[in-house]
Amino acid sequence: MQARPVDLSAALDRASNEVVLIVDDVPDNLSVLHDALDESGYTVLIATQGESALKRCLQALPDVVLLDAMMPGMDGFEVARRLKAMPQTAHIPIIFMTGLTDTEYLVAALEAGAVDYVTKPIKPKEVLARMGVHLAGARERRQARNALDAFGYATITVRASDGVLLWQTPLARDLLERYCATQAPHTPAPVLVWLEHSLAALAQGQEVQQLTLERGASQLRFRLHQQTGDSDSGEDWLIVMREVSDLAVIEALGLSFKLTAKEAQVLYWVVKGKTNKDIGDILGSSPMTVKKHLERIFVKLGVETRTAAAGMAMRRIRQTHPQFED
Secondary structure (H helix, E strand, C coil): CCCCCCCHHHHHHCCCCCEEEEECCCHHHHHHHHHHHHHCCCEEEEECCHHHHHHHHHHHCCCEEEEECCCCCCCHHHHHHHHHHCCCCCCCCEEEEECCCCHHHHHHHHHCCCCEEEECCCCHHHHHHHHHHHHHHHHHHHHHHHHHHHCCEEEEEEECCCCEEEEECHHHHHHHHHHHCCCCCECCHHHHHHHHHHHHHHHCCCCCCCEEEEECCEEEEEEEEEECCCCCCCCEEEEEEEEEECHHHHHHHHHHHCCCHHHHHHHHHHHCCCCHHHHHHHHCCCHHHHHHHHHHHHHHHCCCCHHHHHHHHHHHHHHHCCCCCC
């Protein structure tokens, strides 16, 4: 049986169905569970041996692992121990599937890192019920995060101990790619530095500052929200991001003073206190070109200095966009 492909970014986004990895070397068991889980709306991955289970877990980061205890080669107990030893996979709940009902085997399963077990022969309804218990909290958190996405607030979860980005909403993925050119599980370096400073401030009872990354006339603001229960480490932090754009402000400047699009952008950056060289770097122009734009702006505004132009523009912005931050 071939598992449907699931790429890492899709698995981390968790925007749609939960991902379940079934690890079993018996085709009949795989078939029964695959069909039952697939019909219930889960995305199902398959592994038939321990080594492939470890690789698939690292690649897809499933929401839960259904793990056969007794397999040739690397058994389920060793697979569980290795998953719990790796920071990337330590948070994933493991449910053992075993025909061994002696107390010592069940204790061994829990000591290896399992959160639950089901006995063979497998009863799909029982498996679904056990999974539901362990996935309920994760499902509620995902629904809340996706709702935030809809209102323009993106969220990520970062593990402070090693800086791994454990979770992101689809909007968060897009924003991090645009502003930082990074993809999960890598957390952008400025965010890691800010998180370290924020946690130090929290430990000393100080106020935590926001992080702001700029991209042209847009900003991406990061706010430390709270610790999460996504893993047992106690070091996972939920971070909320929001993009703030001044493109509407630039458009308003152009309309108010009958400026071209480029002139409106130059005036915007003058208000922001940028030099001609700075503005040239931002807009991809030479300082001389910026100076020529500025001369035309002076004529249209009826002023002679950049200070006067900035003051007139600022007064107009305050009228149309009182929330604007200069």
